[in-house]
Amino acid sequence: xxxxxxxxxxxxxxxxxxxxxxxxxxxxxxxxxxxxxxxxxxxxxxxxxxxxxxxxxxxxxxxxxxxxxxxxxxxxxxxxxxxxxxxxxxxxxxxxxxxxxxxxxxxxxxxxxxxxxxxxxxxxxxxxxxxxxxxxxxxxxxxxxxxxxxxxxxxxxxxxxxxxxxxx
Numbered sequence: 001x002x003x004x005x006x007x008x009x010x011x012x013x014x015x016x017x018x019x020x021x022x023x024x025x026x027x028x029x030x031x032x033x034x035x036x037x038x039x040x041x042x043x044x045x046x047x048x049x050x051x052x053x054x055x056x057x058x059x060x061x062x063x064x065x066x067x068x069x070x071x072x073x074x075x076x077x078x079x080x081x082x083x084x085x086x087x088x089x090x091x092x093x094x095x096x097x098x099x100x101x102x103x104x105x106x107x108x109x110x111x112x113x114x115x116x117x118x119x120x121x122x123x124x125x126x127x128x129x130x131x132x133x134x135x136x137x138x139x140x141x142x143x144x145x146x147x148x149x150x151x152x153x154x155x156x157x158x159x160x161x162x163x164x165x166x167x168x
Contacts (some may be wrong), residue, residue, distance in 0.1 A: 010052045011026045021132060025133065026038075028140055029050075041099065046078045094117055094119050095119065096148055118151055119149060121146040121147070
């Protein structure tokens with residue numbers, strides 16, 4: 001994976017390692033938001049641009065950083081970068097999260113910073129990762145941006161017994 005000392009762009013590495021889901025996310029983000037800014041959550045490093053170089057040393061840090069809001073080594077860099085980005089945003093700017101909103105691993109850190117500006121694709125509700133990846137790739141091919149909703153909308157879809165469905 002590391003063909004040079006400079007490493008490989010994180011977007012390329014993640015797309016290779018995670019297949020359809022991340023390929024869909026990065027393709028969608030680069031198609032619809034490249035000019036306004038695309039960032040990837042890199043555990044232990046915060047928010048990084050798609051061309052940020054993933055080296056063996058950085059990969060070690062990421063692999064040792066649990067994606068857990070209770071862990072400072074995950075939470076603090078993400079909070080730091082989110083606050084830095086928020087300071088530069090226009091008041092009406094939207095931040096679109098293409099990751100999971102069902103758990104708090106991203107939302108519980110990003111919502112206090114971005115609040116009503118934090119959005120996610122409405123069509124994600126009830127879909128698993130692979131379905132989301134395919135949906136985003138189809139949206140790119142059709143050049144049709146998805147609709148977004150705020151996180152004030154229900155994040156969890158439950159089954160009749162009150163459980164959150166698998167994949168959501």
